[in-house]
Amino acid sequence: MIKNIDVFEKDPIPKAVFKLAIPTVLSMIVAVFYNMVDTFFVGRTGDPNQVAAVSVATPVFLFFMAAGNIFGMGGSSFLSRALGEKQYDKAKKISSFCLYAGLITGILGAILMLTFMTQILHAVGTSENTFGFAKSYLSWIAYGGPAIVISTAFTNLIRGEGAAQSSMKGMMAGTVANIILDPVFILDSFFGIPCLGLGVAGAAIATVIGNLVSIVIYFAHVLKPTSILTLSPKYFAVRNGILKGVLLIGLPASITNILMSLSNILMNKFLVVYGDFAVTGMGIAMKANMLVVFVQLGLAAGMQPLVGYNFGARNFKRMKGVMKFSILSNIISGVLLTILYLIFTQEIVSVFIKNPSDIVIETGVKMLRALMFSSPLLGILFVLNFSFQAMGKAKESLALAISRQGFVFVPCTIIMNKLIGLEGLILSQPIADIVSIIIAISMFVFMNKEFKQMKKESQIQE
Numbered sequence: 001m002i003k004n005i006d007v008f009e010k011d012p013i014p015k016a017v018f019k020l021a022i023p024t025v026l027s028m029i030v031a032v033f034y035n036m037v038d039t040f041f042v043g044r045t046g047d048p049n050q051v052a053a054v055s056v057a058t059p060v061f062l063f064f065m066a067a068g069n070i071f072g073m074g075g076s077s078f079l080s081r082a083l084g085e086k087q088y089d090k091a092k093k094i095s096s097f098c099l100y101a102g103l104i105t106g107i108l109g110a111i112l113m114l115t116f117m118t119q120i121l122h123a124v125g126t127s128e129n130t131f132g133f134a135k136s137y138l139s140w141i142a143y144g145g146p147a148i149v150i151s152t153a154f155t156n157l158i159r160g161e162g163a164a165q166s167s168m169k170g171m172m173a174g175t176v177a178n179i180i181l182d183p184v185f186i187l188d189s190f191f192g193i194p195c196l197g198l199g200v201a202g203a204a205i206a207t208v209i210g211n212l213v214s215i216v217i218y219f220a221h222v223l224k225p226t227s228i229l230t231l232s233p234k235y236f237a238v239r240n241g242i243l244k245g246v247l248l249i250g251l252p253a254s255i256t257n258i259l260m261s262l263s264n265i266l267m268n269k270f271l272v273v274y275g276d277f278a279v280t281g282m283g284i285a286m287k288a289n290m291l292v293v294f295v296q297l298g299l300a301a302g303m304q305p306l307v308g309y310n311f312g313a314r315n316f317k318r319m320k321g322v323m324k325f326s327i328l329s330n331i332i333s334g335v336l337l338t339i340l341y342l343i344f345t346q347e348i349v350s351v352f353i354k355n356p357s358d359i360v361i362e363t364g365v366k367m368l369r370a371l372m373f374s375s376p377l378l379g380i381l382f383v384l385n386f387s388f389q390a391m392g393k394a395k396e397s398l399a400l401a402i403s404r405q406g407f408v409f410v411p412c413t414i415i416m417n418k419l420i421g422l423e424g425l426i427l428s429q430p431i432a433d434i435v436s437i438i439i440a441i442s443m444f445v446f447m448n449k450e451f452k453q454m455k456k457e458s459q460i461q462e
Contacts, residue, residue, distance in 0.1 A: 007019050008084070008310070013322055021298060022164075024164055025299055026172070027172055029291065029294065030172045037182055041187060045199055050133050054134075055279055057126075057137045058264065058283075060113070060124060064141070064152075066254040066255075066256075068102065068148060069152060069256075070246070071153040072155060072156030073253035078249065083309055084312025091228045091229070093240075096231070096237070098246060099154075106150065117135060130276070134200075137204045143208065147211040151212075155218070157229060158218060166217075166221040169217055173213050173214060177209060177213040185205050256405065259405035259409075266410065277360050281364040282364075285367035293378070297382055299326055301382075304387070304389065306322045307390035330378075331380070341372050341375075373427075374433035400443070403439050404433060412428045
């Protein structure tokens, strides 16, 4: 029934991890490239206020991503465990529920965002110079909200059934479309060719179209007879544990995005006090740092279906082998990328804005280098968090979700800002990362005892 059964059960661990992780990492890299190109073309307008507006508005945009992750991450985790237990009918119900519940959530989110747009923009820290640009950007994002939710959900659901290459194709197709459309919609002209010149609004429109392209690719995959997923509403169900099973992991996973949004909002509100140059500098630094973060996220997300399937099948030896290999791969990639970023920091920052002032470059360089402090070990946190999600460990997943961007980051930001001002804000994220890594490792050591007990119980039943 499952086309990719060998990758779950028989392939050597390195081969299995890379078979699922490499397409995921490539998708993430293309997505990062898109984000960089997006910022690059907005920066080509020569207006720092538009760059700052996108930086301020992006956390609100991430709320739609968070909604998508409720059904994507929650559904993917539940799906892979169901496949490991050979419950194929349940897998269809999970995918149908995620599709239609995600669509309804996206529509409601769009209505709320458009209704309370002014209040939202004031809350996230827009200045007089950036308010109009941010409103234009978010209005178009709201219109495409349902598409963003569905696209985000199916990226993960398709990966959850082991079809990482199909997930990659859909994500990359949407991203490439987005990149091609960016200069057309954002700039007045490109290589002498007249364009629409819509500025930040053009960036948002290109983003929405890109998500629609991804959805077309995803749905085409689901309609193939080799896919266990379905688009049919006849399988839609909320009872018999479907709703609970998706939300149990989906909500903690989405909280990561929500807290990321809220932490970025908090950071921007503190930074705007120091001037728009500080908001612009941090926006550029975070965009540049996304390559490192997304590579590590991709490695972790790629191995998640393997962990979930083998947890469902009670093959704990293979499950832990997957986790160990993924952590090692993440550490190696984190170290190599950190070295490259520290060598070429100024060149990387300079790519993102046209005719920048010295203070913007100086601030961006300082912020990017600070963000890299935790990068060599950050992958440990991602692997353990995705593993907890794959196992259905809601409490552990929630604890990690609210640590890095929540109860560790928020007080750290407030305290560091009061103690040493802008320098403290710059250091708050890497400090929160290191503390969260320690928490994740401690949780897994404790959980390992539970695995041993579950293994004994499985052997007795056999």
